[in-house]
Amino acid sequence: MTERVFNFNPGPAMLPTEILEEAQKELLNYKGTGMSVMEISHRSKQFEEIIVGAETLLKELMDIPDNYRVLFIGMGATGQFDMIPMNYIVDGKAGNYVITGSFANKAYKEAVKVGETHVAASTKEINFARVANPDEIKMSDDPAYLHITTNNTIFGTQWKTYPETGDVPLIADMSSDILSKKTDVSKFALIYAGAQKNLGPAGAAVVIIREDMIEKSNQALPTMLKYDTYAKNNSLYNTPASFTIYMIRLMLEWVKSQGGLEVVQKRNEQKAALVYDAIDNSNGFYRGHAEPASRSLMNITFRLPSEDLEKEFIAEAAKVGLAGLKGHREVGGIRASIYNAMPVAGCEKLVEFMNDFRSKKA
Numbered sequence: 001m002t003e004r005v006f007n008f009n010p011g012p013a014m015l016p017t018e019i020l021e022e023a024q025k026e027l028l029n030y031k032g033t034g035m036s037v038m039e040i041s042h043r044s045k046q047f048e049e050i051i052v053g054a055e056t057l058l059k060e061l062m063d064i065p066d067n068y069r070v071l072f073i074g075m076g077a078t079g080q081f082d083m084i085p086m087n088y089i090v091d092g093k094a095g096n097y098v099i100t101g102s103f104a105n106k107a108y109k110e111a112v113k114v115g116e117t118h119v120a121a122s123t124k125e126i127n128f129a130r131v132a133n134p135d136e137i138k139m140s141d142d143p144a145y146l147h148i149t150t151n152n153t154i155f156g157t158q159w160k161t162y163p164e165t166g167d168v169p170l171i172a173d174m175s176s177d178i179l180s181k182k183t184d185v186s187k188f189a190l191i192y193a194g195a196q197k198n199l200g201p202a203g204a205a206v207v208i209i210r211e212d213m214i215e216k217s218n219q220a221l222p223t224m225l226k227y228d229t230y231a232k233n234n235s236l237y238n239t240p241a242s243f244t245i246y247m248i249r250l251m252l253e254w255v256k257s258q259g260g261l262e263v264v265q266k267r268n269e270q271k272a273a274l275v276y277d278a279i280d281n282s283n284g285f286y287r288g289h290a291e292p293a294s295r296s297l298m299n300i301t302f303r304l305p306s307e308d309l310e311k312e313f314i315a316e317a318a319k320v321g322l323a324g325l326k327g328h329r330e331v332g333g334i335r336a337s338i339y340n341a342m343p344v345a346g347c348e349k350l351v352e353f354m355n356d357f358r359s360k361k362a
C-alpha cells in the first residue's frame with residue numbers, strides 16, 4: 001500500500017490522519033523545547049499542561065461531574081481487571097459480574113483469584129449474541145460492585161441502557177465504546193478503558209473514578225495497585241506513558257473539533273446503519289452475529305455462507321484498501337471495527353465492497 005487504508009482493526013485501531021500529522025509536525029521539537037515530547041520530563045510544565053489538558057478535555061467532552069477524577073494508569077484495561085477486585089472486594093463483599101463476552105469473563109476470572117465473586121448474569125449460552133436484560137441481573141447479598149462491559153468488542157454487542165444498581169457501585173469496562181456517544185457518567189462509580197480503541201495508541205488505561213471510590217481504595221495494597229496513589233499524584237507518581245497521553249490529548253482535541261460527542265454519536269450511528277443495512281438487505285448472504293437489539297455501533301460482526309468465502313472476502317477487501325476485517329476466532333467471519341476515527345467514507349466503501357462481493361458470489 002502506498003496510501004493509508006481504511007483500517008477496521010479492533011485495537012490498536014485507526015487514528016485520524018490529522019492527529020498523526022499533528023504529532024509528526026511536533027515530533028522533533030515540541031513547542032520550542034528543542035526536544036520531542038517523548039524526551040521531555042514528565043514533571044516539566046509542558047507535560048503537566050498535556051496531562052491536565054487531557055483530563056480537562058475528557059471531563060468537558062463527556063460532561064463528567066466535578067466529583068470524579070480522570071486517571072492514567074499503565075497495564076491497559078486488563079490491569080484494571082486486577083485492580084478493581086483488589087481495591088474493592090473487601091469485608092466479605094462480593095464482586096458481581098455480568099458476563100457478556102470474553103473480556104467480561106476475563107475480568108471475572110481475575111476477581112475469582114482475589115476474593116468473593118458472583119455471576120449476576122451471563123449470556124454465554126447463546127455465544128454472547130446479546131447483552132443481559134435488566135431483569136436477568138441478580139446481584140448477591142452484599143455486592144462490592146456490579147461490573148459490566150458496555151461494548152463487547154469480540155462479539156459486537158453493546159448495552160443500550162445500563163442497569164440501575166442503587167447504592168451498589170456500577171463499574172464499567174468501556175474500552176471499546178468510551179467517547180463514542182453521550183453517556184451519563186453519574187450512573188457509574190468507575191469507568192475504565194484501554195486507550196488503543198477510541199482514545200489513542202496503546203500504553204495507558206483511562207480511569208474515570210468517583211471520589212468516594214478513591215477514598216475506598218484498599219490501603220493494604222502495594223502503592224502502584226491503589227487508585228488513591230494515582231489520584232493524589234495526578235497520575236504522576238511514577239513516569240506515565242507520556243507519549244500515549246500526549247496522543248490521547250490530541251485525540252480529545254480532535255473529537256472536540258468535530259463538534260463533540262453529539263456530532264460524533266450521530267456519525268457513529270450513521271456509519272453503523274450503513275453496514276447493518278447491507279447485512280439486512282443481503283437476502284441472508286451476510287448473517288449478523290449480534291441480536292438486533294444489542295447491535296454494537298463500534299464492532300460489527302457477521303458471517304458469510306462458508307469459511308472459504310469469508311477468507312476470500314477478507315483477502316479481496318484488503319486489496320482495495322479495506323484492512324483488518326478478520327473476525328475473532330470465537331465468532332469467526334468478519335468483524336468491522338468502526339471507532340470514532342473511521343470516516344463515513346470508510347463504511348460507504350465497505351458497503352460498496354460487500355454489495356459487489358455478494359453479487360459476484362451469491
Ligand SMILES: *Cc1c(COP(=O)(O)O)cnc(C)c1O
Nearest residue numbers: 076077078103153173175176194
Ligand atoms: C481490548 C479490550 C480489553 C483489553 O485491553 P488491554 O488494554 O489490551 O488490556 C479489555 N476490555 C475490552 C472491552 C476490550 O475491548
